[in-house]
Amino acid sequence: MKVLALDTACAACSAAVLDGDAIVAERFEAMARGQTEALMPMVSAVMEDARIAFDALDLVAVTTGPGSFTGVRTGLAAARGIALGCGAPVAGVTTLEAVARRALGRLETRPPVTLVALTTGRAELYVQRFDAGGAPLDAAAAVLPETLAAALADGRLFVAGDGAERLREIVGTEAGCSFAKGPGLPHAAEVARIGAARGAAAARAGGPPQPVYLYPPRAIPPAAGRGLAP
Template sequence: MRVLGLDTATSGCSAAVWDDGRVTARRAEPMARGQAEALVPMVQAVLADAGVTVDGLDRIAVTVGPGAFTGLRIALAAARGFALAAGLPILGVTTFDAVAHALPEDERRGRRVLVAIDSRRAEPFLQLFDEDLAPLGEPVLLEPAAVPGWLAAKAPGGPLLVAGDAAAMLAPVLAGRADTAYAAGPGLPDAAVVAELGARRTGGLPAQPLYLRAPDVTLPKAKS
């Protein structure tokens, strides 16, 4: 299975090729803005690095969110364009899955995993997983002060690993929770993980943005 993975969901831009059990090419840059200009040249570079063309791929995998409104649409638009040109299927991967599956097994062993994604507002996007990375409920959007109570209901006690680019936002409110650790690294999705998940899964989400919150857009008033 040869898969192109794409991600621009948060504050990074990455592309990678997974080919029969390993990543053969990967490029990534931290990038809060400018992904629209950077992504296609990055894809062209990783395809050249891997020695393949779009026509030689089996599918495309892309993060569908949640994340930044504009960022999500950049990678999705690119995935649709490449897929349409080559007649390829697209498999969607949530940002939560991409971050959770990047965690080393020994780091999460014996712990539930809380993935916290920066929404660029006061409330982070959250999803809880067991140590085998099976979701423990649906994603939510919560103010930090509400997180300890939500966790007490979802995962009362026990070791917890917090990951994602909004993990630091939760540190003050989780200070009283025993045996809570924070994952190393920036907590951004990685297209290499997205590509691997796209290769290993038989089905996924549609290539549509998963927002969890209505976009912050003000519609023009109707003329009287």
């Protein structure tokens, strides 16, 4: 299976191509802004590196959030446009699952429970728990990090994601849990692997992926009769 995967949902932009069981091309760049401008040149680069034509793709995979409102929409729009042009289905993968699977894949011994925590740009963190195989144990939620202190005392818990450092600061070095190394952001290479494992048929049957928002957008429409504030 040939898969093109994209991620622009959080504080990075990445694209990757999977051919069979191998990632044959990938690009990743951390960035707080600018994903809209960076994505398509990155897609062109990985497709050229992989030497795969767009019409040879079997699947396009993309992160669906939670993340920034603009970033999620950027990735979904690009994935749908590419898929429409090449006739491939689109598979959606949450940012939290992508981070969980990548962190677990780097471990020799997998913990029974992994907590993924992603920053939101607000006081809360996006969090979700996953089992040793990377399957979700509960629904994603936006919570204040202080509310997780009791759970972090559990020595079986493994914490991943770019919000992990905030949790480490709260519980200190005496916490019983362990923390993943690395930036803890979604990566298109993992999105490609997850999409391929689910298969093109499942993506077609499931229909177009929908964005995952745990907050409403921050944009506030102007009051009637008033223009936008500068």
